[in-house]
Amino acid sequence: MRDIDRVRQQMGARLKELRLDAKLTGRQLAARCDWQASKVSKLENGRQTPSESDIHDWCEAVECPNEAADLITTLRSLETLYAEWRRQLRHGIRANQQSRVEADTKTTSFRVFEPVLVPGLLQTSEYARFRLSQVIAFHEIPDDLEDGVHARIRRQEALYDPAKQFHFVILEAALRMGMAPPDVMLGQLDRLVSVTMAPRLRFGIIPMHVLLPFAPQHGFWIFDDRFVQVETVAAELTLTLSEEVRQYVRLFDWFAKEAQYGAQARRIITQTMEDLSA
Template sequence: MRDINRARQQMGARLKELRLDARLTGRQLAARYGWQASKVSKLENGRQTPSEADIQAWCDAVERPDEAPNLISTLRAMETLYAEWRRQLKLGTKARQQSWAEMEAETSDFRVFESVLIPGLLQTGEYARLRLSQVIAFHEIPNDLEEGVATRMRRQEVLYNPAKTFHFVILESALHLGMAPPDVMLGQLDRLMAITMMPRLRLGIVPMRAPLPFAPQHGFWIFGDRAVHVETVAAELTLTLSDEIEQYARLFDWFTRVACYGPHARRIITQTMEALSA
């Protein structure tokens, strides 16, 4: 969200600059189009997102129509950063899973961090069914559970592509939280054991008592150097600014330093399985 607010504020600053260069007051600009005077202030201070029509009208008023195409392009890019779940999921979970598969097909280097969930590419069918059934119930979207699960499972074929590399880091808490009943979780943990043996794939587990380098506020996926995807309850953020991507990459590196890999990771998984079976 911070990325979106920054982009909105930058656009507002540019609109204000254009108005001042044209020696127009905010009231004069608003009066020309019958706008409320407060609209100009909100647009210039990043408290309201302009429409494409607003941008075109603004550039005409300040006699800078040449600025309109760039500003409209910026607006469209900004709008892709924030997509409401209901709009994305209105066709059901299958369509959303297919969209993820398209992004994964275009990426060769994956870095994934999760604090409370097993990442989708590593899930068993039973675990995925629980996750997607929750999404369907919470967002009240079409119930295409079986199609969604099947598509998520097909997505996992990307793990065997020799042209791609994967690095997953998860907190040990994701192995213990009540996200699945014991029998489902045992199957999921067994799947993670097998994952640790795969080529071109690294799985790190941050132990429960490890000193965390930063508060794990949410999970995130880094797609090469192109974008970071962050899921919230109500929306998905797509961050594309280079400094934002760099921040997430740095945070990922910090967590890798306290994560356990190979035999140490397998020991954590085994101990969790033993505790569940007791």
Template sequence: MSTDFQTARVALGARLRELRTEARLNGKELAARLGWQPSKISRIENGKQTPSLDDLEAWVAAVQRPDAIAELRGRLNGLESQYRSWRRQLSGGHRARQEIGATELSRTRQVRGLETDCIPGLFQTPDYARHMFLRLSDFRQSPVDTDEAARSRIKQQSALYEPGRKFRFLIWEGALHVRFCPDDVLAAQLDRLAGIIGLDTVDLGIIPLSAPLRLTPAHGFWIYDERLVIVETINAELWLDDTHNIALYQRAWDWLAGSSVHGSQAQQLIARTARSLSRS
């Protein structure tokens, strides 16, 4: 079974468990309402069985949460495909995708990433994240669950403070200037980003606009240990777990890292961008 399939199935089971506990039901009580064996509830909640759409519809009816069916349907539709369209993933809003990402992050010791048009989610302020989700919901015409999605994203940042974890990120300098949010929100985000540089678990590099390049930073991607690459495009995500593609993206990261600046030089670039906001 592929890594991306199982990760998504575990996340779906966790969400169903959450709906059950919010309804103040234990597994046996829910099984009795549904006419199922308690073991089926356990298998689904623990990611050992894939529920059908009929199962999901029965579940939300039993816990009196019919509003959750669109979100759950989106999670189910996205389970089996390496090519994950945003239309299907976001049919219930952004929160579901954030929780899938949190599940993947929890089992990863080292993340390497490149962002070309925004600050990485692990470093975002709540306001910056909310403005990003609002813009994405508007563009992709998906349900708006901005606050829930932002809370889920910010919650993942606790991983930055866990000993033994490593987060190695590259940011194209142009991403520091992208103004999809008010200037005061961007200024606070830049201040947060500069502070991240001091964390022991973080290695943050900025690729200057003037830097000589062996490879153009065409799009963002994240590498999870040496087992998975997630690539985001306008219409979909690619979850790549084959040896060839992982090696290709590792090489891309290494080549781009050779053009990046770190430490005080990176902080200077961030500070220069912040000063340009005050002059605008």
């Protein structure tokens, strides 16, 4: 079970326990809160996430107002596991990039897989500018593009920390798909040539012709063995269950075995540059 589902179900079980202790039926509690009865069932079974207002109303209805604080703390931990992009980005790109610095600082081993994008820590400012401008337009958030680009590039200082190790694996498709204009992509490819020679950093490319060991459904970042971050169109998921982390570590190892490094990776990059310039 995913962390998010587990926490939501734990909250639902606690809400149900409070209702039963108060000797109320679901319909009686719904009436006290002026809700439809179906809402009580959805909350108790973890099919709907309560708001802070819902929690306060529930605890008042069962005459246990002191329980609200603990439940709200649990709710906020759930919001950390599932961070909806519109909420994360409501203060702009720069604030979102800066919020990631704490996780970067605490992490000594980064394992990153990206199927169609160059990872943020390896992006040129031009590539980052193009990608982040699309994020701003799609999510209709405040336009602080230049500050956001600057913040993303500042995060790359972690690459030069001798206490940290980085292992990046991407698909060759990330170099060849139309993810940036040709002139921007050529500059990004040139940067990746130097990345293949950087100390304390492994950069692998899985060639187009390789039979993949598993479908690359999305990119993911593994922070030590503590947690995994996965980005979807609507939200960023933070997975902390040990079994989930182990699955992503296993998948990363599978992809890494199929990747080419060093001179072989450089040949893929330079061939892509030649094809793009033709």
